[in-house]
Amino acid sequence: MGKGHILVTGASKGIGAAIAMELSRSGYDLILHYNKSSAQAEKVSEACRKNGSDVALVSADLTSPEGIKDLCNHVRTLRVKLKGIVNNAGSGVGDDLTRISEEAWDAVLNINAKAPLFIIKNLLDLLGENASIVNMSSAASINPIRNSISYSASKAALSNLTKALALNFGPSLRINAIAPGFIETDMTSFIRQNERIYDSIIKRTPLKRFGKPEEIAKVARFLISEDSSFMTGEVIVVDGGITFS
Numbered sequence: 001m002g003k004g005h006i007l008v009t010g011a012s013k014g015i016g017a018a019i020a021m022e023l024s025r026s027g028y029d030l031i032l033h034y035n036k037s038s039a040q041a042e043k044v045s046e047a048c049r050k051n052g053s054d055v056a057l058v059s060a061d062l063t064s065p066e067g068i069k070d071l072c073n074h075v076r077t078l079r080v081k082l083k084g085i086v087n088n089a090g091s092g093v094g095d096d097l098t099r100i101s102e103e104a105w106d107a108v109l110n111i112n113a114k115a116p117l118f119i120i121k122n123l124l125d126l127l128g129e130n131a132s133i134v135n136m137s138s139a140a141s142i143n144p145i146r147n148s149i150s151y152s153a154s155k156a157a158l159s160n161l162t163k164a165l166a167l168n169f170g171p172s173l174r175i176n177a178i179a180p181g182f183i184e185t186d187m188t189s190f191i192r193q194n195e196r197i198y199d200s201i202i203k204r205t206p207l208k209r210f211g212k213p214e215e216i217a218k219v220a221r222f223l224i225s226e227d228s229s230f231m232t233g234e235v236i237v238v239d240g241g242i243t244f245s
Contacts, residue, residue, distance in 0.1 A: 004083025018213035112154035166233030181239025206241035
């Protein structure tokens with residue numbers, strides 16, 4: 001028998017896929033959300049099943065209120081209690097005041113900050129005793145990224161939302177966040193292909209490299225598990241030291 005069901009959003013690739021794999025190796029059953037990457041989601045799902053996990057796949061566009069509702073409604077049809085939620089789905093777009101649009105701003109804020117809040121709200125009654133929630137923030141919530149206004153603002157909102165929810169839902173529910181720095185994912189591939197920008201980041205990072213998705217996944221597993229039983233409202237920075245350098 002597994003340790004319980006965990007909902008992981010944005011689980012088809014990158015950090016989300018690594019978290020799904022880490023949780024499956026740790027004995028959890030999974031509900032894996034994806035948007036359009038169905039083939040990748042199937043591969044992650046199959047790998048998790050090989051680890052012994054029961055896995056359900058759910059597709060939804062979390063940039064819209066309708067998509068958020070669709071995800072929650074689908075989870076309800078599975079008729080399971082949740083041991084936890086990992087709100088990993090997110091979006092980052094390059095923008096500045098000359099290029100930013102209301103539509104793009106709304107889409108980024110919806111998926112990065114609104115979706116985690118309303119997923120928790122709508123699934124609250126499915127969360128079992130001592131459940132744990134992990135929100136995926138960003139080091140950009142502390143040190144904003146130039147020309148990523150909406151991304152930086154939305155992640156700052158998510159970090160503060162994590163703390164606010166922790167105040168409201170203790171002691172029955174623990175809510176923490178992870179703030180990754182530069183991680184080797186599709187989202188950062190354009191940075192790694194730009195030698196000037198990449199070298200600048202490496203020089204400012206004490207550990208002199210980008211992080212790996214698996215390194216974030218291990219922190220997520222820790223926060224989901226009872227090993228972090230006296231932690232709530234924390235935003236754990238995992239960035240190789242660049243935030244304080």
